[in-house]
Amino acid sequence: MDNKVFVGGGGADYGDRQGLTLKYANRHGLIAGATGTGKTVTLQILAEGFSAAGVPVFLSDVKGDLSGLAAAGSADFKLHESFTERAATIGFDDYGYAAFPVTFWDLFGQQGHPVRTTLAEMGPLLLSRLMDLSEAQEGILNIAFRVADEQGMPLLDLKDLQSLLVWVGENRQELSLRYGNVSPQSVGAIQRQLLVLENQGATDFFGEPALDLADTMTTDADGRGRINILAADQLMGSPRLYATFLLWLLSELFEELPEVGDPDKPKLVFFFDEAHLLFDDAPDALVEKVEQVARLIRSKGVGVYFITQNPDDVPEDILGQLGNRVQHALRAFTARDRRALKRAAETYRPNPRFDTADAIRDVxxxxxxxSMLEDKGVPGIVERTLIRPPSSKLGPIDDATRRTVMAASPVAGKYDTVLDRESAHEMLARRAAEAAQKAEQAEKAAEEQSMAEREFNAGRRYSGKRVGRSTSGGAGEGGLAGSIGAAIAGVVMKELKGTTGKRIVRGILGGLFKGR
Structure with missing residues (x-):
């Protein structure tokens, strides 16, 4: 199908062959259906189709099954029927087995190349969502980021934020005057949440070298778009980290890519598996941000496809922007299920040949x-469709094959070594060391000054009298002479105080003046 990604087709009970028009592939899409109804295979064949058309793809591998995209399928594999039989039924005449260019990524660096970003790139809004902070705690996190910007302290990894929060706590009185109340309880709560992130493995995620988005938007030597597969089976143990990472990636694409309008084909197609994790208990500000990104990123040439069990998992304002839809079976065992089924059916352009709700329940x-967008972006009439078989391997590859693919990757070795350059943690540690050194010097100077003052005061109290030496016994000649001298001096002083003494003084002074 020219300029289309072939999705599936016909047979006696089905409609015409269905294809996703590349020109409208950036109008976003939805893959929905109950567990075990075929969503993963649909995601796999769409990734193959985009790659063959030269469009890079980014997807998350929640169950480990999508790694099979890196290996060719086999005629020996059978599901309910052989793939060749399914291809013949739907008129897929040029069906064959092939491997596709794949780049494996992993936040933990085990099943793919390490993926990192910095705290500054993620920003306080997404971090608050990641740590499930209250409004007051989010406010303090915003203050911390503001202080880091004003003082030129890069926030790169978790220890940067931990050190900065300690500084914020120590200087909370001054900061409260400028930005509002900074309580030590809220600072402590954020620190505890950072500890939880550490325990979940986020230490490996925050840091440098950060992921270069250009590395996710490349083609191979044959012009096929590279399929970027994020290993998410372990990551799903931290669902909030998983959802926040994918939302961060969307936000970064939105910020960095230039406007391209309506290209002939997307620059990148992004698949968000387990999409309900993004919206569960999400604050209104975050949902509004997702809606904004979904609405505007289309003009950047990026198509976003949400994969979830029920369309109700996606907020209505975002669901209305998803023009290309593949709806697998929904079960209707309860009254709530039946209402959800009815709502899902109402979002499709009806087909007079069958009842949409019945079809969704029975496939x-x-x-x-x-239902795919047609000319001028108009939704096509809903059709029942047999999904085409994948050309790549259905199911996971083994570890040896994964290692071989990673070794041949164009980014092999680029992200393996962690870069720890000077940032907020080191700057604050240096400040603390300098402050401690200055305090020590000031204390030493004060001690020296105090000693000098004591010596000076002691010098002022010195009377100037000569102190005679005496033996330890006090009964020798020196001691006796001293006693007689003291007695004579007493008598002389007494006489000088009397009348005779005054006359003697006057006589002496008069004699002195007369001698002149």
Whole structure:
């Protein structure tokens, strides 16, 4: 199908062949359906189709099954029927087995190249969502980021933020005057949440070298778009980290990519598996941000496809922007399920040949109800569709094959070594060391000054009298002479105080003046 990604087709009970028009692939899409109805295979064949058309793809591998995109399929594999039989049924005449260019990524650096970003790139809003902070705690996190910007302290990894929060706590009185109340309880709560992130493995995620988005938007030597697969089976143990990372990636694409309008094909297609994790208990500000990104990133040439069990998992304002839809079976066992089924059916352009709600309930594994955008972006009439078989391997590859693919990757070795350059942690540690050194010097100077003052005061108290030496016994000649001298001096002083003494003084002074 020219300028289309072939999705599936016909047979006696089905409509025409269905394809996703590349020109409208950046109008976003939805893959929905109950567990075990074929969503993963649909994601796999769409990734193959985009790659073959020269469009890079980014997707998360929640169950480990999508790694098979890196290996060719086999005629020996059978599901309910052989893939060649399914291809013949739907008129897929040029069907064949092939591997696709794949780059493996992993936040933990185990099943793919390490993925990192900095705290500054993620920003306080997404971090608050990641740590489930209250409004007051989010406010303090914003203050910390503001202080880091004003003082030129890069926030790169978790220890940077931990050190900065300690500084914020120590200087909370001054900061409270400028930005509002900074309580030590809120600072402590944020520190505890950072500890939780550490325990979940976020230490490996925050740091440098940060992911260069250009590395996710490349083609191979044959012009096929590279399929970037994020290993998410371990990451799903921290669902909030998983959702926050993918939302960060969308936000970065939105910020960095230039406007391209409506290109002939997307620059990148992004698949968000387990999409309900993004919206569960999400604050209104975050949902509004997702809606904004979904609405505006189309003009950057990026298509976003949400994969979830039920369309109700996606907020209505965002669901209305998803023009290309593949709806696998929804079960209707309860009254709530039946209401959800009815709402899902109402979002499709009806087909007079069948009831949409009945079709969504009745389609089997490997079948779906589809609606793709047609000319001028108009939604196509809903059709029952047999999903085409994948050309790559269905299921995971082994570890040896994964290592071989990683070794041949164009980014092999680029992100392996952690870079720890000077940032907020080191700057604050240096400030603390300098402050301690200055305090020590000031204390030493004060001690020296105090000693000098004591010596000076002691010098002022010195009377100037000569002190005679005496033996330890006090009964020798020196001691006796001293006693007689003291007695004579007493008598002389007494006489001088009397009348005779005054006359003697006058006589002496008069004699002195007369001698002149």
């Amino acid at each position: 089997g594994v490997g079948e779906a109800v589809t």
